[in-house]
Amino acid sequence: MNEDLEVVRSLELRHGDLALRLADHSVHAHHRVPTYFFRMMSVDRAEEMGTVNLRIGSTTHVERYAGHIGYGVHPAYRGHHYAARSVKLLLPVARSLGIDPMWITCDPENIASRRSLELAGAELVEIVDVPEDCGIRKYGGRMRKCRYRL
Numbered sequence: 001m002n003e004d005l006e007v008v009r010s011l012e013l014r015h016g017d018l019a020l021r022l023a024d025h026s027v028h029a030h031h032r033v034p035t036y037f038f039r040m041m042s043v044d045r046a047e048e049m050g051t052v053n054l055r056i057g058s059t060t061h062v063e064r065y066a067g068h069i070g071y072g073v074h075p076a077y078r079g080h081h082y083a084a085r086s087v088k089l090l091l092p093v094a095r096s097l098g099i100d101p102m103w104i105t106c107d108p109e110n111i112a113s114r115r116s117l118e119l120a121g122a123e124l125v126e127i128v129d130v131p132e133d134c135g136i137r138k139y140g141g142r143m144r145k146c147r148y149r150l
Contacts, residue, residue, distance in 0.1 A: 008036055013089045017043050018082055020052065020089055033057030036093075040073065040082050049077035052086040056097055064128060065136050065145055067105035068094060071116075078112070084119035091120075091150060105145040114146060122148035 013020035024037040033055050040050040050073035055062055062068060069090060071083045087104065094102045106113035108127055118124075125147045130137050137143065 008093060011093065013038070013093070014043065015085045015089055018049070018085050018089075019043050020086060023051075033059060033062055038086070038090075040071075040077075040086055042077075048074070049082055050074050050086075052083070052090065054090050054094060054097075056099065058099065061134070063103045064147065065105060065130050065134055067148075068099055068102045069104045081116070081119055083113070083116040087117070087120035087122070087150070102150045104148045104150060106148070108144050108146050117148045117150075120150065122150040125149050 008022060008025070019041045020038040021041050022036060023039050025034070026037075027034055034057060036054045036056070038052050038054070039048050040052060041047070042049055050071065052069065052071040055066065055068050055070070058068075069087055071086055073082050091102065094100070104117055104122055106117065108114075114124075127144055127146050130143055130145055136145075
């Protein structure tokens, strides 16, 4: 795992005005898998525009409900495809770490997130019910998730 961390640290994850900067690597508090946490940074202004994380591990929970990637774009920066571009930047990293396919989930009502995943090239596979005992529901998540494969 230390070798993987050094490889991820050494990568230049950049697309136009967007750069992903590694902020942390630890076990995700809710999903309980090793996770790389990145900041979406503006190359020109050195401002944080959002966050994205890459969850390593293919547990049933990650593949069906949480997804290998989670992201959030700060309101002032929405509409510039930063989420879709971040997903595309992380795809080769995920592949190099053995994640294939990559599963990403979102709430069915979150049209912006669904559009971001489609722009990134992900395919909607199904919409699943989240079990009542799942941590996602315990922490205020929705009862259903769209499952996208990339």
